[in-house]
Amino acid sequence: MHTRAEVYSPLQNTAVWLAAWLYNVESADETVAALTDLGGPHTYGSLPLSQLLYDVRSAADLESPEPVMRLVLWGPGQAARLRAGSPAMEALTQAGALVLRGGRGLNHILVPEYSGGGVDWRWFEDPEPLPEPEWLTPGEADRLLSQATDQAAMLIEAAGGTSRDLPNPRLAVGTLADFYDTPGLPAGVTPRAAKLFARADRVAATIETVTDRLDDHSFDPHLFALWRHVRSARMAGVADAVVDYRREYMRG
The missing domain is CATH 3.10.450 (Nuclear Transport Factor 2; Chain: A,)
Incomplete structure (x- = not known):
């Protein structure tokens, strides 16, 4: 997959x-x-x-x-x-x-x-x-994603890391994180939503780096558990950005 x-x-x-x-x-x-x-x-x-x-x-x-x-x-x-x-x-x-x-x-x-x-x-x-x-607030979605990420990283580190040279999978995702962020966001996106999108992008890039780019599937159960939180963060960020656009629109 x-x-x-x-x-x-x-x-x-x-x-x-x-x-x-x-x-x-x-x-x-x-x-x-x-x-x-x-x-x-x-x-x-x-x-x-x-x-x-x-x-x-x-x-x-x-x-x-x-x-x-x-x-x-x-x-x-x-x-x-x-x-x-x-x-x-x-x-x-x-x-x-x-x-x-x-x-x-x-x-x-x-x-x-x-x-x-x-x-x-x-x-x-x-x-x-x-x-x-789900109607998660950006803060709730960010907290759930952060907690799930830390838990997965701890499990991987406790098991000895990946089988390839990637001692901390959260640090080896630069180019993929850039891909996930392309082509960027429109003007006026709330800082809360932008932060949530950035965290989701970074976690997504980490998962892809470990499972697909390094072809290491030994930690799939730990990483796959993050998928739901990545999706929830994206949905919560969109809702926050859209509601804020409406707020500014109604102010005239």
């Missing part, structure tokens, strides 16, 4: 860029460029990305007290917070989905499919209530 599919999420930054654009913090041109950097050319069925952006703006309830854009990630030990048996759930890939809050409580679910040729989006609507998200 390739680790990156579990710990890397281009949807994290995609969600934040879309929210920054919706709340007039970033321009459409900058947003399109960032989304292209994140996944290559985007299509929306037979339509271009511009039509997807138009539909997103038309559907979004920018004054909703809940985040207008929510990131949904899932994987081992963590169910996707979409309605079981719904068309959106059936279409879901490992990449996850975005939930756009519409008027009158309607949920619009954007499901991407990533391939070597770019990203193709599918749009679903669900009038039924979705399962409640």
Whole structure:
């Protein structure tokens, strides 16, 4: 199993860029460029990305007290917070989905499919209530991720470290951490969210370094337990950034 599919999420930054654009913090041109950097050319069925952006703006309830854009990630030990048996759930890939809050409580679910040729989006609507998200605060998500990371590192160090020359796996991740951070975040992202994203990126890079780059799978049970916390941190960071964009927007 390739680790990156579990710990890397281009949807994290995609969600934040879309929210920054919706709340007039970033321009459409900058947003399109960032989304292209994140996944290559985007299509929306037979339509271009511009039509997807138009539909997103038309559907979004920018004054909703809940985040207008929510990131949904899932994987081992963590169910996707979409309605079981719904068309959106059936279409879901490992990449996850975005939930756009519409008027009158309607949920619009954007499901991407990533391939070597770019990203193709599918749009679903669900009038039924979705399962409640975790709703972790950035502080809670950061604490859980930090605790899980320290515990995994202690277990690895107690077992004698990895079989290759990596005495402290948390330090040997520079180039991969840079990869996870590309192409960066839009303007106005809260320091709390940025810190959470950075920690999630660093933990993700650590896991990939140990399991895939060093081809050492002896500590997989310890490292795989971190996947859920990495995903939860990304979702909590997106929610915090989106809520803050709304707060500034409502202030006028």
